[in-house]
Amino acid sequence: MTTTETSTTIDGAATPDPWRGFETGPWTESVDLRDFILRNYTPYEGDASFLAGATEKTQRVWETLEKEYLSVERERRVYDVDVDTPADVDAFPAGYISSDDDVIVGLQTDVPLKRAMMPSGGWRMVETAIREAGKEPNPAVKEIFTKYRKTHNDGVFDIYTPRIRAARSSHIITGLPDAYGRGRIIGDYRRVALYGVDFLIAEKTKDKDAVADQPFSEHWARYREEHSEQIKALKKLKNLGAQYGFDLGRPAATAQEAVQWTYFGYLASVKSQDGAAMSIGRLSGFFDAYFERDLAEGTITESDAQEMIDALVIKLRIVRFLRTIDYDQIFSGDPYWATWSDGGLGEDGRTLVTKTSFRLLQTLRNLGPAPEPNITIFWDETLPDGYKEFCAAISIETSAIQYESDEQIRERWGDDAAIACCVSPMKVGKQMQFFGARVNAAKALLYAMNGGRDEVSGKQIVTGYEGVQGDGPLDFDDVWNRYERMLDWVVGTYVEALNIIHYSHDKYAYEAMEMALHDSEIIRTMGCGIAGLSIVADSLAAIKYAKVTPVRDETGLIVDYVTEGDFPTYGNDDDKADDIAATIVHTIMQKIKAIPMYRDAIPTQSVLTITSNVVYGKATGSFPSGHEAGTPFAPGANPENGADTHGMVASMMSVGKLDYNDALDGISLTNTITPAGLGRTKEEQVGNLVGILDSGFVPQD
Amino acid sequence: MTICEATPTTGADGASGDQGFEAPVGRAAGAGLVGLELSDADRSEKFARMRAGELGSVHSWELVTAVDGPGTRMTIFLSGCPLRCLYCHNPDTMAMRNGEPVEASELLLRIKRYRRIFKNSGGGITLSGGEVLMQPAFAATLLRGAKEMGIHTTIDTSGFLGAACTDEMLADIDLVLLDVKSGDPETYRKVTGRALEPTLKFGRRLAEFGTEIWLRFVLVPGLTDDPANVETIAEYAATLPTVSRVEVLPFHQMGKDKWESLGIPYELGDTQPPTNAEVDRVRDQFRAKGLTVY
Numbered sequence: 001m002t003t004t005e006t007s008t009t010i011d012g013a014a015t016p017d018p019w020r021g022f023e024t025g026p027w028t029e030s031v032d033l034r035d036f037i038l039r040n041y042t043p044y045e046g047d048a049s050f051l052a053g054a055t056e057k058t059q060r061v062w063e064t065l066e067k068e069y070l071s072v073e074r075e076r077r078v079y080d081v082d083v084d085t086p087a088d089v090d091a092f093p094a095g096y097i098s099s100d101d102d103v104i105v106g107l108q109t110d111v112p113l114k115r116a117m118m119p120s121g122g123w124r125m126v127e128t129a130i131r132e133a134g135k136e137p138n139p140a141v142k143e144i145f146t147k148y149r150k151t152h153n154d155g156v157f158d159i160y161t162p163r164i165r166a167a168r169s170s171h172i173i174t175g176l177p178d179a180y181g182r183g184r185i186i187g188d189y190r191r192v193a194l195y196g197v198d199f200l201i202a203e204k205t206k207d208k209d210a211v212a213d214q215p216f217s218e219h220w221a222r223y224r225e226e227h228s229e230q231i232k233a234l235k236k237l238k239n240l241g242a243q244y245g246f247d248l249g250r251p252a253a254t255a256q257e258a259v260q261w262t263y264f265g266y267l268a269s270v271k272s273q274d275g276a277a278m279s280i281g282r283l284s285g286f287f288d289a290y291f292e293r294d295l296a297e298g299t300i301t302e303s304d305a306q307e308m309i310d311a312l313v314i315k316l317r318i319v320r321f322l323r324t325i326d327y328d329q330i331f332s333g334d335p336y337w338a339t340w341s342d343g344g345l346g347e348d349g350r351t352l353v354t355k356t357s358f359r360l361l362q363t364l365r366n367l368g369p370a371p372e373p374n375i376t377i378f379w380d381e382t383l384p385d386g387y388k389e390f391c392a393a394i395s396i397e398t399s400a401i402q403y404e405s406d407e408q409i410r411e412r413w414g415d416d417a418a419i420a421c422c423v424s425p426m427k428v429g430k431q432m433q434f435f436g437a438r439v440n441a442a443k444a445l446l447y448a449m450n451g452g453r454d455e456v457s458g459k460q461i462v463t464g465y466e467g468v469q470g471d472g473p474l475d476f477d478d479v480w481n482r483y484e485r486m487l488d489w490v491v492g493t494y495v496e497a498l499n500i501i502h503y504s505h506d507k508y509a510y511e512a513m514e515m516a517l518h519d520s521e522i523i524r525t526m527g528c529g530i531a532g533l534s535i536v537a538d539s540l541a542a543i544k545y546a547k548v549t550p551v552r553d554e555t556g557l558i559v560d561y562v563t564e565g566d567f568p569t570y571g572n573d574d575d576k577a578d579d580i581a582a583t584i585v586h587t588i589m590q591k592i593k594a595i596p597m598y599r600d601a602i603p604t605q606s607v608l609t610i611t612s613n614v615v616y617g618k619a620t621g622s623f624p625s626g627h628e629a630g631t632p633f634a635p636g637a638n639p640e641n642g643a644d645t646h647g648m649v650a651s652m653m654s655v656g657k658l659d660y661n662d663a664l665d666g667i668s669l670t671n672t673i674t675p676a677g678l679g680r681t682k683e684e685q686v687g688n689l690v691g692i693l694d695s696g697f698v699p700q701d
Numbered sequence: 702m703t704i705c706e707a708t709p710t711t712g713a714d715g716a717s718g719d720q721g722f723e724a725p726v727g728r729a730a731g732a733g734l735v736g737l738e739l740s741d742a743d744r745s746e747k748f749a750r751m752r753a754g755e756l757g758s759v760h761s762w763e764l765v766t767a768v769d770g771p772g773t774r775m776t777i778f779l780s781g782c783p784l785r786c787l788y789c790h791n792p793d794t795m796a797m798r799n800g801e802p803v804e805a806s807e808l809l810l811r812i813k814r815y816r817r818i819f820k821n822s823g824g825g826i827t828l829s830g831g832e833v834l835m836q837p838a839f840a841a842t843l844l845r846g847a848k849e850m851g852i853h854t855t856i857d858t859s860g861f862l863g864a865a866c867t868d869e870m871l872a873d874i875d876l877v878l879l880d881v882k883s884g885d886p887e888t889y890r891k892v893t894g895r896a897l898e899p900t901l902k903f904g905r906r907l908a909e910f911g912t913e914i915w916l917r918f919v920l921v922p923g924l925t926d927d928p929a930n931v932e933t934i935a936e937y938a939a940t941l942p943t944v945s946r947v948e949v950l951p952f953h954q955m956g957k958d959k960w961e962s963l964g965i966p967y968e969l970g971d972t973q974p975p976t977n978a979e980v981d982r983v984r985d986q987f988r989a990k991g992l993t994v995y
Contacts, residue, residue: 647764691822
């Protein structure tokens with residue numbers, strides 16, 4: 001491919017050189033988005049004054065959507081389901097919100113908010129969801145996916161071991177992606193725009209045939225088969241473009257096409273996969289190169305640029321998957337985590353903030369606040385002041401921005417990394433995660449003390465472990481040793497389940513579209529996770545620093561604890577308790593690392609339950625910390641509810657003591673601050689929020 | 702109490718809309734002395750060390766934002782207060798004997814730990830209470846130590862013990878949160894059990910010294926809300942050139958439980974928070990004097 005090539009559009013008009021005006025480099029020879037961006041983006045150090053409001057067209061589209069679709073959906077939970085057409089990249093004809101919907105186009109099905117079946121994950125979930133939406137499944141489709149076509153869910157349960165089934169039914173391991181799409185894979189959707197699909201097909205074909213003369217092995221066969229699947233998906237992507245009147249075979253030649261092509265890449269993915277998190281990556285710097293060029297050419301105005309980003313964001317707000325009510329309860333609603341990562345610094349020290357970073361935030365003003373796309377800012381003290389202040393102002397106005405430490409992510413994963421879901425970082429197009437839900441680390445402590453009996457049901461779930469002996473006060477060393485041993489079983493069972501799940505997912509529900517927008521050789525991580533960290537930390541601190549006496553029922557099962565005296569609690573920047581929390585995270589990570597992973601994935605860990613704390617709490621008994629049976633866990637790495645008594649910033653210091661190397665998949669701390677709690681004036685509020693973020697994301701002296 | 706729990710009570714039972722803004726009557730003292738080693742000095746040694754400013758009676762510490770001064774601050778609540786304000790939010794800090802013995806050096810280590818936060822947020826330390834000037838030597842040690850580290854310092858005081866604040870100590874204070882609880886001496890005595898004049902005198906001294914002041918007034922219906930009473934404070938505030946803001950803080954009942962648990966009779970059990978209209982009226986009285994008012 002050269003920079004002087006021209007091609008024609010479907011209607012026959014000549015297309016200008018798509019790469020005109022761009023600085024060339026290695027990116028012109030092979031797929032290298034990072035190189036393209038670093039050579040062609042324009043860092044922006046100014047403030048928000050250049051931004052444009054919503055155009056009339058944007059407002060009309062948004063109003064139509066609200067009035068005719070979103071308000072109806074809110075009333076009946078699911079707007080509509082197509083029960084006849086199993087979803088695929090090009091399974092549905094073109095659809096539009098209204099006749100004004102012509103800036104950035106494309107819907108998952110032919111009607112906004114109409115949901116599609118994705119039965120490769122498992123038929124039962126699909127059928128339940130259809131019935132819960134008030135419709136009847138089509139028997140012919142059901143027959144296909146129960147009789148002729150095996151699903152991911154079928155595959156997993158063919159392999160699951162007895163101990164996994166026991167752990168699942170006692171809820172020590174829950175929420176596993178064994179009946180739905182795993183998600184947490186970010187296709188590099190920018191590739192569609194920069195190179196066009198024809199080039200991507202050619203590259204994948206080359207990669208596939210690069211190993212053609214090697215002898216057979218299972219690894220070799222899978223590599224070739226997966227490449228074939230990816231190439232087929234790319235061809236379907238071209239079909240999808242044609243359905244809307246675009247030739248995605250060639251590179252995007254204008255900013256509008258760049259946004260449109262990129263969106264088609266994402267749209268193709270959410271048409272063919274319903275992963276728990278379908279994140280979009282890191283787009284602002286990429287788009288900005290096109291916007292700057294077209295603005296300089298005089299072919300677009302600032303208002304046009306904003307209209308395109310607004311139109312894209314509207315589309316990202318109406319992604320819908322067919323979920324069950326149970327699923328919605330685990331995830332507290334209907335999220336799909338279209339996470340859009342932005343901000344941060346390049347490895348060359350320049351800010352990666354561009355005017356388009358501002359345009360993305362501006363959508364929250366132009367369209368009003370919404371949880372999707374999940375805008376995630378990679379924060380660093382040295383980000384431009386104008387951007388920091390704009391982020392803080394929009395946060396205060398909308399509560400719709402998430403922040404991550406840029407330094408931690410950049411040092412480990414480079415400067416073209418993006419977040420999948422809420423905290424999981426990955427190099428875009430070069431890395432994917434095997435999503436691992438999480439294990440209930442708190443319940444594991446109760447199992448340790450009860451010798452493997454479930455504290456809720458009384459059933460013996462794990463055999464061969466002795467619980468604490470006698471009725472006297474608990475001894476810290478004794479309990480810790482038992483906890484470590486019980487963790488061997490819990491973590492072993494958990495990782496075994498994950499290995500099975502991802503083996504089966506690759507086999508029966510492979511993400512061909514998303515993986516086609518990855519390099520052929522990629523990094524895979526196994527994203528393990530824990531829930532209940534603060535409960536274990538505080539309970540162990542209670543056992544160590546206060547007097548904790550177990551209370552047994554008539555069968556000898558410990559069902560409660562009497563705790564006398566004071567003990568330090570995690571979340572107050574008190575090293576005594578915080579060190580226990582850090583040790584727990586480290587110990588669990590060591591145990592995970594000791595187990596071989598499917599496809600040689602790099603094991604990682606997250607401490608991030610943002611949404612499922614109620615569900616975990618319900619299935620768990622009482623603790624020495626005073627945490628009561630059946631009550632919700634605190635989210636992620638948060639201190640126990642009410643145990644953080646020395647201020648939010650102190651709790652940030654505590655969380656900061658968890659070693660990122662032990663939790664490379666991310667650590668979350670959820671805080672609620674009302675604007676009034678940040679200062680008397682907007683200016684004061686902005687300044688104080690910037691100060692909190694600067695403090696919280698930077699290691700202390 | 703942390704800012705993450707601050708919830709606005711907008712419109713609730715007709716009360717003022719910004720009670721979630723917690724300062725100072727709306728804000729309880731922190732909960733405990735996490736991370737600090739307590740002194741094990743014996744009784745006579747304690748007295749000697751307290752007089753030397755090496756040891757203090759401390760109720761708690763907390764990291765807060767947007768209360769107790771600018772930015773994110775470490776607020777240290779000292780124990781002991783000469784006043785007995787009817788609406789006191791922290792009656793558990795009234796008696797010095799209820800505090801814990803903490804070495805100044807121990808607190809300064811903790812302050813040092815948060816230097817970067819203070820720098821990032823434009824914050825610092827605030828000595829509150831109780832009454833910080835009940836322990837002037839201890840306060841002086843902390844303020845000096847903080848200034849040596851280049852940290853912004855604030856004291857939150859009624860000013861009643863202003864005479865205990867030496868000029869040397871004043872030089873180490875960047876901002877004073879001066880709680881003027883009433884403008885009329887009789888009302889002041891009714892509210893606090895003490896005389897008003899020492900506070901007014903301390904305020905004038907701060908102004909002469911050039912120390913920045915945030916003047917605070919707690920609006921309690923039926924107790925401090927008389928327009929004439931407010932007018933007197935507003936006139937006084939207008940005479941102090943270093944007053945950079947006035948904060949009118951609506952009374953509320955968040956301290957009630959503490960009085961009850963301490964077994965001290967609480968006289969304001971039936972008092973309602975002021976309405977938004979009342980708070981606006983009082984703020985306007987201050988604004989009319991050309992003051993910046995929140």
